[in-house]
Amino acid sequence: xxxxxxxxxxxxxxxxxxxxxxxxxxxxxxxxxxxxxxxxxxxxxxxxxxxxxxxxxxxxxxxxxxxxxxxxxxxxxxxxxxxxxxxxxxxxxxxxxxxxxxxxxxxxxxxxxxxxxxxxxxxx
Amino acid sequence: xxxxxxxxxxxxxxxxxxxxxxxxxxxxxxxxxxxxxxxxxxxxxxxxxxxxxxxxxxxxxxxxxxxxxxxxxxxxxxxxxxxxxxxxxxxxxxxxxxxxxxxxxxxxxxxx
Numbered sequence: 001x002x003x004x005x006x007x008x009x010x011x012x013x014x015x016x017x018x019x020x021x022x023x024x025x026x027x028x029x030x031x032x033x034x035x036x037x038x039x040x041x042x043x044x045x046x047x048x049x050x051x052x053x054x055x056x057x058x059x060x061x062x063x064x065x066x067x068x069x070x071x072x073x074x075x076x077x078x079x080x081x082x083x084x085x086x087x088x089x090x091x092x093x094x095x096x097x098x099x100x101x102x103x104x105x106x107x108x109x110x111x112x113x114x115x116x117x118x119x120x121x122x123x124x
Numbered sequence: 125x126x127x128x129x130x131x132x133x134x135x136x137x138x139x140x141x142x143x144x145x146x147x148x149x150x151x152x153x154x155x156x157x158x159x160x161x162x163x164x165x166x167x168x169x170x171x172x173x174x175x176x177x178x179x180x181x182x183x184x185x186x187x188x189x190x191x192x193x194x195x196x197x198x199x200x201x202x203x204x205x206x207x208x209x210x211x212x213x214x215x216x217x218x219x220x221x222x223x224x225x226x227x228x229x230x231x232x233x234x235x236x
Contacts, residue, residue: 035225044216044228044229045165045216045218045227045230046227047225047226047227050225061223063224064224095172097173101220101225102161102220106159107159107160107161107162107163107178107179108178110178110220111163111178111218112175112178112184113175114173114174114175115172116172117172
């Protein structure tokens with residue numbers, strides 16, 4: 001059974017940092033690219049960034065709104081993807097989700113399992 | 125960036141009646157591999173998004189067959205043949221043909 005669990009959220013002051021984790025099981029994590037998404041309170045869904053599998057170079061790409069402040073990494077030995085968030089702004093307040101991406105394979109078995117999300121509140 | 129435009133933005137449907145949501149993309153979502161990188165999600169109140177349909181028309185495991193997806197290229201439709209009370213929430217379309225992945229604005233479905 002595929003499981004995805006996001007964690008690490010909390011209350012943080014503007015300008016500070018936070019690291020989120022996306023812990024997975026039930027599939028071959030190392031073979032999958034992973035994306036992070038977010039949803040601000042009362043708003044729609046927004047893609048945050050992506051990390052390719054090692055087979056595709058482990059490259060990363062980010063939304064313009066977080067480029068230069070957020071960094072995605074992965075630990076294939078633990079089946080975990082990370083989202084390092086630096087220089088946080090109040091507009092980064094959102095629930096953050098992760099899911100396996102379609103990069104490098106069919107849209108089937110992609111973006112299929114999402115966790116409950118982890119809430120990040122940026123406020124002084 | 126690919127712009128995804130959903131219509132309508134809200135729906136009020138009597139139980140047992142059909143419902144339809146449209147999603148149009150600003151460019152074709154057909155990849156060079158021949159597959160279409162298009163998805164439908166439902167986010168029920170207080171929950172995370174749940175995948176309904178991938179690659180235009182493939183229902184995800186456990187999704188009732190009253191949900192169906194159709195379309196091609198840039199025009200896509202989600203149909204619910206007979207709306208039930210548990211179908212309330214916000215429906216989103218999404219593409220992954222290129223980076224960044226983008227979503228439609230969402231369509232809120234309520235029960236009359």
